[in-house]
Amino acid sequence: MQRGANEEGFYGFLFPDIRQELKRVAQKCPSCRPQTCHICQLPGASVTCWARRCRPRRCRRIFHFPCGSKRGCVSQLFGEFKSFCWKHRPVQRVRAVQQDQTLCLICQEGVAERPCYDTLVCPACASAWFHRGCIQGQALRSGFHYFCCPLCRNREQFLAEMFHLGIRIPDRDAAWEEEDGAFAGHYLRHSSCDANQCLCPEGREHVEVNGDPPALLCPGGR
Structure with a gap:
């Protein structure tokens, strides 16, 4: 306990x-x-x-x-x-009907004809099918705060069903949120003029501060 x-x-x-x-x-x-x-x-x-x-x-x-x-x-x-x-x-009690051969939404391989231990379906939309191993992998990467149906994006009903069926959903942020330098690109600012012919006498790397909040502008590319 x-x-x-x-x-x-x-x-x-x-x-x-x-x-x-x-x-x-x-x-x-x-x-x-x-x-x-x-x-x-x-x-x-x-x-x-x-x-x-x-x-x-x-x-x-x-x-x-x-x-x-x-x-x-x-x-x-x-x-x-x-x-x-x-x-x-x-077991799942979802009424879901396949059309032709349904593929796992994650790995794009075929799934069983009906919900079973190895094949699960979203209880909200009944259109998203996936293998147990595939949705388990997604749950581990997404974490509790981002895990939802890959198709309809339902969270409340989807989470409850996956918990009930034994899918482990860790109570943490998504794996991509915790990677080193995950948001490093958000702080990068383009710093040179990309015009075919830059007219700035100071060169492509020169900038002017303008506006509130300030914006960096290339005087030769305007």
């Missing part, structure tokens, strides 16, 4: 809680067998399918987080941080 603020511990997960969870996973269950992953069959599994808490289903699948990602399990990285196995994972 995330009991701390985002800047505390490990992204809000306090270190005492992490150590307690590691201790719990290392313990043996009442049948004297370690908690083994239902996918790789190795011990140390800590992710439990949320359906085991909901009668009458009571799913008993436990898995490692990396194993679950490869097998098609879904982990919702918000709220109660629920995880679901490949049988009980959430």
